[in-house]
Amino acid sequence: MLLLLRVRLEHAPTALAPFECAGFCLVGLRTAVPTGDALIALRWHAEANNTDVIAQLCEAARAQLPAGVALSITASQEDALEQMRAHFGPREVVQWAADPADPSRRAEPPLGDALQHAGAPWLEEVLRAAPGSSGAGAAFVRRLRRDGYAPLLLTASQAALWREVEGSAATWFAQSTEAKLEQAGAYAHIDRKFTGYRDGKYREQLEVRATPGAVHPAPVDADGRLRFSAALSLLVRTLDGVARGLLPHVAAELGCEPRFLAGLCDAAPSAPSDNGSSEDRGEDRGEDGGEDGGEDGGEVGGEVSGACGCRGVPLIEASELDAAVTSEAERIRGAARASASFIDAGADADAAEAPRLAHSLLRLCRYDSRREGAYGTDVLCEEHHDVGALLPPLTLGPSPLDPREEGSGAGLLTLDVCASAAGLHALRRSDGLWVPVEETALRADGGVALVVMVGDTLARLSAGHFAPCKHRVVAPRSGERVGLPFLFRGRSDAVLDTRPALAAAAAAGRVAHLAELETVTIRDLPSFDSARSILKGWFRSVRKPKPIESAM
Ligand SMILES: O=C(O)CCC(=O)C(=O)O
Ligand SMILES: [Fe+2]
CATH class of the missing domain: 3.30.70 (Alpha-Beta Plaits)
Known part of the structure; x- marks a missing residue:
């Protein structure tokens, strides 16, 4: 009924x-x-x-x-x-x-439970925990596997950086379309990755990626300052560090070496607190060099580093935020000029050097309650799981492609802090229910939930041990919502050779939840899968020849 x-x-x-x-x-x-x-x-x-x-x-x-x-x-x-x-x-x-x-x-508190993220561990606790132990890290990863997503808690003070970017993004989106295009460039491929601004069918979005020195695009505030860019750069670097800090727990659950997943990723961009240039950090490593990725930064496999004793970068407290943004703005001034001159050069890609962009990206999304969504509903971002933006060589210019239709699955994890206006729904794997995962009321424990979702690459690599988290966004009740999903991705050219990890696990009498892969790269994953299914169909048809009558 x-x-x-x-x-x-x-x-x-x-x-x-x-x-x-x-x-x-x-x-x-x-x-x-x-x-x-x-x-x-x-x-x-x-x-x-x-x-x-x-x-x-x-x-x-x-x-x-x-x-x-x-x-x-x-x-x-x-x-x-x-x-x-x-x-x-x-x-x-x-x-x-x-x-x-x-x-x-x-088993879980039902959807109607006001404390749907009850029992969520603190992010710092998870980043400090030894991978594979029975503590907060293992609890987080079990939940990630069971539901396809898992919440982690930031303190309100640690969430100040997200709130700063949320506020600045709202101001930035309020500008004219011309101003936004001028500042961020039209959504297009740069360094073979999507970046820039576009006003989509249901929402507006600005995609930002780490560069060795800063972030691209690097928008300039109305008063000519770089506060927004600096905050974006800090946020991208913080999220990147957090994601890297979570990888060893995921690797432990898969039954492989803590550094295995980090080896599939870009070298870490320089940390916010780090004055060293990422040029010195193995940024130019080729495919093979990536296998020991993370060796040179603070975001090392299972080891603990960073000021808070966490893997990954330290989380910036509210009291430190102003100083951190100011010094980051200083740090990126030169790089921002280069980025701006690249955007100014427009279609003439040779006139300015393309910045080198990370595979991971921060997607700033503005949802307007007055917009009509898909099929006349209030769904402003249709259900999907996060995949990659990895494309064959392409020229500059606006792309007709929707990022969700792009070639390859490359999402390892998506990190999305609860926005101030709710809208994000995730399909919970354990019971198949759509759950509105955003908590906008202040939690009794003072925590702000950061929702971690499983991406396509992790699902494929783990042969379904982790399932990709299907999610969508509905219109806010009134006004607007700014979503800040961070899509943490592997390198498109990373070779997913799981044989050594499978052999090591077998020798140690452990199970490794990894697909049997040898030469396929992240970029090749879907074609690999479809090739396999074509072959499977062919074998089936060969084994079971059709009766002569029906073949005619
Ligand atoms: O707006 C959000 O919080 C999430 C949007 C999203 O899932 C995406 O852009 O992939
Ligand atoms: Fe998404």
């Missing part, structure tokens, strides 16, 4: 909790603009409309809601179906399948 609840959006988790505990599945969630109400569609395994149970659950929900908050519920199946048709596009029917008898559904 189907049931629709209507309640103010901020009270939706509270209203949902008793229903979810009773085994109702969320099938749709829509913000009924402009009233600010949420319309929640629930499905229950009972065919008949069990009015007594529903009345009891309503009572339980109302008892939890603050006084005066209205909760309305459809009276009949006909009423529910009518409302469903009137308010939900096909895309918002998010879940029909979960089996209420499946005991795994009870």
Whole structure:
């Protein structure tokens, strides 16, 4: 049976909790603009409309809601179906399948639980933990495997850098289109990677990548300063360091050496606190040189480095942020000039040297509540899992391609801090439910959740031990939302030779959850897969010849 609840959006988790505990599945969630109400569609395994149970659950929900908050519920199946048709596009029917008898559904706090990220470990704890031990790192990685995503907590002070970029991005996006294009360049391939600004069908986005010295593009503030660029550079470097700090835990879960995954990545860009140039850090390593990647930076395999005793870069506290941004702005001034002259050169790529860009990227996304989403819904970023932006050699100029349609899967991990306005949904692997993963209210423990999602490359490399996290973004209730997903990727030319890791695991009597790969590169992964499936189909057809009649 189907049931629709209507309640103010901020009270939706509270209203949902008793229903979810009773085994109702969320099938749709829509913000009924402009009233600010949420319309929640629930499905229950009972065919008949069990009015007594529903009345009891309503009572339980109302008892939890603050006084005066209205909760309305459809009276009949006909009423529910009518409302469903009137308010939900096909895309918002998010879940029909979960089996209420499946005991795994009870393992996690249900969606209606206001503390959906309860029990999430602190990021610093995870970065400090020894890979493969039973502590916070292992708990994080188990959850990442079980659900396809896992939250980690930053303190509010550590999250100040994200909030700074979120605020500056909102100001930056508010400029005219011409100004944005002038500052960031039109979305195009540079150094064979996508970067720049574009106003897409449903959202605006600015993609930024680390360069050896700074970040590209490096926008200049309205008053001519580089505060936004400096904050972007700090954030990209911090996120890169965090992702590298998580890799040894993932590697331990896969049953391979802590440095195995780091060896598939770019050399780490210089850390925010680091005055050394990344030119000295093996940036030019070729494919083979990458196998021992991370050797030269602070982001070393399983070893602990950095001021906070964490793997990866230290997290910048709010009190240090101003000074860090100022010194980063100094550091990137020269590089920003080079980047600006490159953008100015426009299509004449030879007129200025293309900056060397990292494979990983920070995608700043602006979602406007007034925009209509896919198929007339409020879905402004359709469901997808994060893949790569790795393309054959291409020329400069605006690309007609959507990044999600690009060639190869190259996403190892995506790191997305909860935005100030909610919108991100992830499909939870353990029960197949779409979960609105963003917590925007202040947590009781003062933490801010950083959601880590599994990307395509990790899923393929691990032969499905980790599943790629499907996610999407719906329109904010009002105003705008700035999302800051960081897509941490391997090098497109990294060879995924898993034989040594598989052999070492076998010799040690361990299981390594790795696909059997030998010469395939990250760039080649999808073609490798499709070639394999073509071959499989061919073998099948050879083994089972069709009867003569049907072949005719
Ligand atoms: O806006 C967000 O937080 C996430 C967007 C996203 O998933 C993407 O651009 O790949
Ligand atoms: Fe994504």
